[in-house]
């Protein structure tokens with residue numbers, strides 16, 4: 001969830017004056033008309049290689065996840081990269097990723113210009129690592145931010161071998177199954193991977209089912225969705241650490257799988273991730289405002305995979321998590337006053353997460369259930385508690401891993417206790 005300053009005051013006023021029975025029109029950071037989720041036009045970036053200056057510096061967006069719209073030499077040492085969104089208005093999450101190289105070894109200054117948006121993501125330098133055959137982050141590049149022009153400039157050493165500069169590490173849709181294999185999630189007897197549906201442009205929406213219960217056994221279901229917003233890579237990585245913990249060989253994970261069913265949809269917006277979108281899917285829509293109308297195929301895929309659980313007597317949806325990223329670590333629980341069954345899981349869980357990570361700052365902000373987002377669909381359709389789990393954009397990898405793994409473990413403990421309570425009560 002991302003701040004959109006231009007509408008902050010108007011929308012804050014609207015939110016404060018709104019009762020939950022009135023129609024939801026958008027969060028404070030949303031552009032107008034966000035809840036109309038019928039297709040909007042998007043602009044496809046031309047895929048090309050552009051050379052500028054003499055000797056030439058080259059830039060390319062001919063790869064998955066790339067975004068660069070134009071490139072010029074301002075003078076001998078300064079080059080400007082233009083970045084545009086898939087459509088507008090849109091939240092301020094200017095994603096970029098491009099290959100860059102030079103005919104000669106040289107230093108260059110690169111100025112990022114986002115048109116109507118402001119710089120947000122610290123540039124990451126990625127280089128090709130052969131043993132893994134993938135682009136991996138080497139370092140972050142410090143920027144000089146010009147607040148008047150809203151541009152950011154950094155220095156880089158260029159050579160004939162290309163490097164990638166990107167807003168966050170590249171985790172595009174074709175990498176997902178490999179990443180799950182590397183994390184030892186996929187090739188387990190208790191993990192099934194299936195196609196839940198297709199994106200607007202036909203990419204697969206993968207569903208993972210992880211369980212050691214039998215089909216006849218009465219079992220609660222933990223639902224996980226994520227990456228509705230393409231640049232929110234830290235939240236995506238958190239979800240992958242969760243899956244790794246849930247599929248691990250630990251005694252706790254085994255006990256959890258013998259009791260619970262996990263249904264996970266970790267990459268809901270593959271078109272957006274591969275096309276270098278700032279926020280929307282290929283229909284030009286914020287998927288996390290489409291959980292009432294289901295106008296988009298990506299949200300429909302999850303709905304159609306989970307709704308049959310209502311008719312399945314041996315399965316009971318129990319808790320839902322929707323992974324995102326923003327400029328801090330923040331949990332958005334359902335308001336404590338709203339009665340869910342089980343109740344206030346998120347409030348109990350966030351206390352455990354904070355206790356196991358005393359040196360990490362977490363915020364908690366409760367919301368009513370009026371907005372058409374994934375978390376509220378879980379509540380309205382199934383009566384359950386659910387959370388929007390937001391990871392800091394700038395979190396370091398070590399902290400991300402530590403928090404995600406410990407949060408997954410405390411959730412397993414808590415859900416096992418809560419399920420046992422439910423079983424005793426019935």
Ligand SMILES: [Zn+2]
Pocket residue numbers: 001002229232324325
């Ligand atoms: Zn988000």
